[in-house]
Amino acid sequence: MSDGNDQTTVRDELLAPVVRKVVGVTAAISLVALALFGLWGAPPDAVQGDAQRVMYLHVPSAWLAYLAFFVTAASSALFLWKRTRAEVWDRLAGASAELGVMFTALALVLGSIWGRPVWGFWWAWDARLVSTALLFFLFLGYCALRRVPAADPVGAAKRNAIAALIAFVDVPIVHFSVEWWRTLHQKATVFSPELNPQIHGVMALTLWIGTIAFTLLYVYLLDRRYRLAVLEEGHAERELEHAIAERVGAGRSVVA
Amino acid sequence: MSLVVRLRSVVCLLGRFPALAGADLDVEAGEIVLVAGPNGAGKTTLLRLLAGLLPPYSGAVEVLGVDLAEDRISARRRIALVGHETHCYDDLTARENIQFFARAAGRAADDVDRVLDTVALAEAADVVHRGLSAGQRRRLALAVALVRSPDLLLLDEPHAGLDATGRDVLAGVIRDAPAAGRTVVMVSHELEIARPLATREIRVVGGLIHPVTESVPHS
């Protein structure tokens, strides 16, 4: 909207440049720390051996997937609520969703890579994996919806926000029903190497480092993606102002 | 006299294109306004804006006392738009289509019969929409609008595709509008036929509205 200019200049960036740089550097450092601990510092698992190290990437990815989805849903809600409506929430929702797709896909692939040596197959109908797979598709659908070119940008943003919330409502239902399904029909030993066993000491520390590293990475990428969205919109808005000016000018010269 | 329509510097977008680029307009109750202008000027956009189907990008839009930037939906019940399409359902008969819109507007059953007579569709009342001729469909579109008893009647090129019966029907409807408390805004290319029916003419060019200064004869 033409009166949203104040909002736009305040929210050209998600994070102040200083904050972003700090986040970026800290993310890089913690990722290096994760690599060191994950590959070398933490001991190999008693049962699963070195294959268990994939967990240090898989678990943080899965956590980020849910965090990203939550951010998308919360931003969508803030956008829809009249008192807090601002373009920043719509852009944030979109940016977070794209990152969510990435982290969900990563979680699925890593889970599969872990499963191959541990279970013996590339996929198993574990409740967690199935829920994550459905989460992936929910995200994907939302991103596909955002990509559809919209006749009315504000209306499209509202539609996208509603779609995000409708999908988000489904997440607990999916989680619950899938969990219930797999526990009622538990097929004994082949599923017992758990995706999230109890772990202590260095291994727990490594997992924490991983979670922090990934979260920082997410925040950094979120800022960058947000900035990209602002640049795209700015470009489109300049084109629009130009078109309006042209048309008014042409109209006036016809009358004169 | 009260203002039925009040536009100030209205910009209306179709996608990224500013179909209306700063339009101003005042229409008083009981007027019959003829809207002329070249193709692509923004005439249809103007009607859709007045009908509350299109949101304004900027500017002030007030129709029947309602600010359309705030609430487009509540004003619609008192406005009818007869566009290029009939807004009807192929598999329902003429009567059933009218009945649906009548019931939605809270109108009574005999209003349906009365409207069928007004548009001369009483004989074809039980023919499904798919089986109606083009001229009959245009009259049905008019019927569906009239049965709702709108305070503002918007006509988008109503003469296109009308047969002789249709032209008489249309002329009658427009002529009777002020007495029925109805304001009419009509887009037409058939200026010879439309001018005698109108009380005022405006031109839309390049997304802007210009009054036509020479006086327009009343019917």
Place this chain on the structure above:
Amino acid sequence: MSEHPERTANIWREAALVAGKDLRIEARARVAVGQILPFGLIVILLFAFALDPDRGVLARVAPGLFWVAVLLAMLLAVGRAFAIETHHGARDGLRMTGLDGGAIFLGKAAAIAVQLALLEIVLGMGVIVLYGVDVHGIGVVLLTAAAATIGLAATGTLYGVLAAGLRMRETLLPLLLLPVIAPVMLGATRAFEDGLDGVPGDAWPWVGMLGVFAVIYTTIGVMAFGALWEEAA
């Protein structure tokens, strides 16, 4: 100004009007009966080609196959429900009536639910006959179907309107809708397994879940449909 009679903005009356319109159109056009139903039956038949009918597999997987067939048919039914609004600018006409968005939602969802119910009855008989299934708990089966159908119709109508104005609606609708109704597939299949060849008593928790899903998505539909309907250009 002209007279305007008292408009009791009764959401149920308006919903009944919309449902009546949709069902009358269906009765005339016979798309659900003439095209979608045969499609469902063909799908059930083809499943038998994919799974060897001689090894007793069909009876065991019958619940799942039934619901997959219903799901596929539902996609067509939802698409059709919104397709009728695209011809002759019907959507604009409907918008101009000023009918409450929630009422339009309930009306359209109800019409879809009725069509799905009829579909399920025929497909159900088809499955019983073709796959050789026993019905142990008819009450469970019927209640499951009722709850699942309402959930499917509500969610379908909601996503149907979301996809309605979009250029890629035929391909976008399945992608958006199917992940969301996965719990319905899950619950309905499990409940049918118990109700058909298993212990009907085990099914009640699943039926409960289906009921909750139906209530949640019907509520969301009533609240959100109006806004989505407006944005569908």
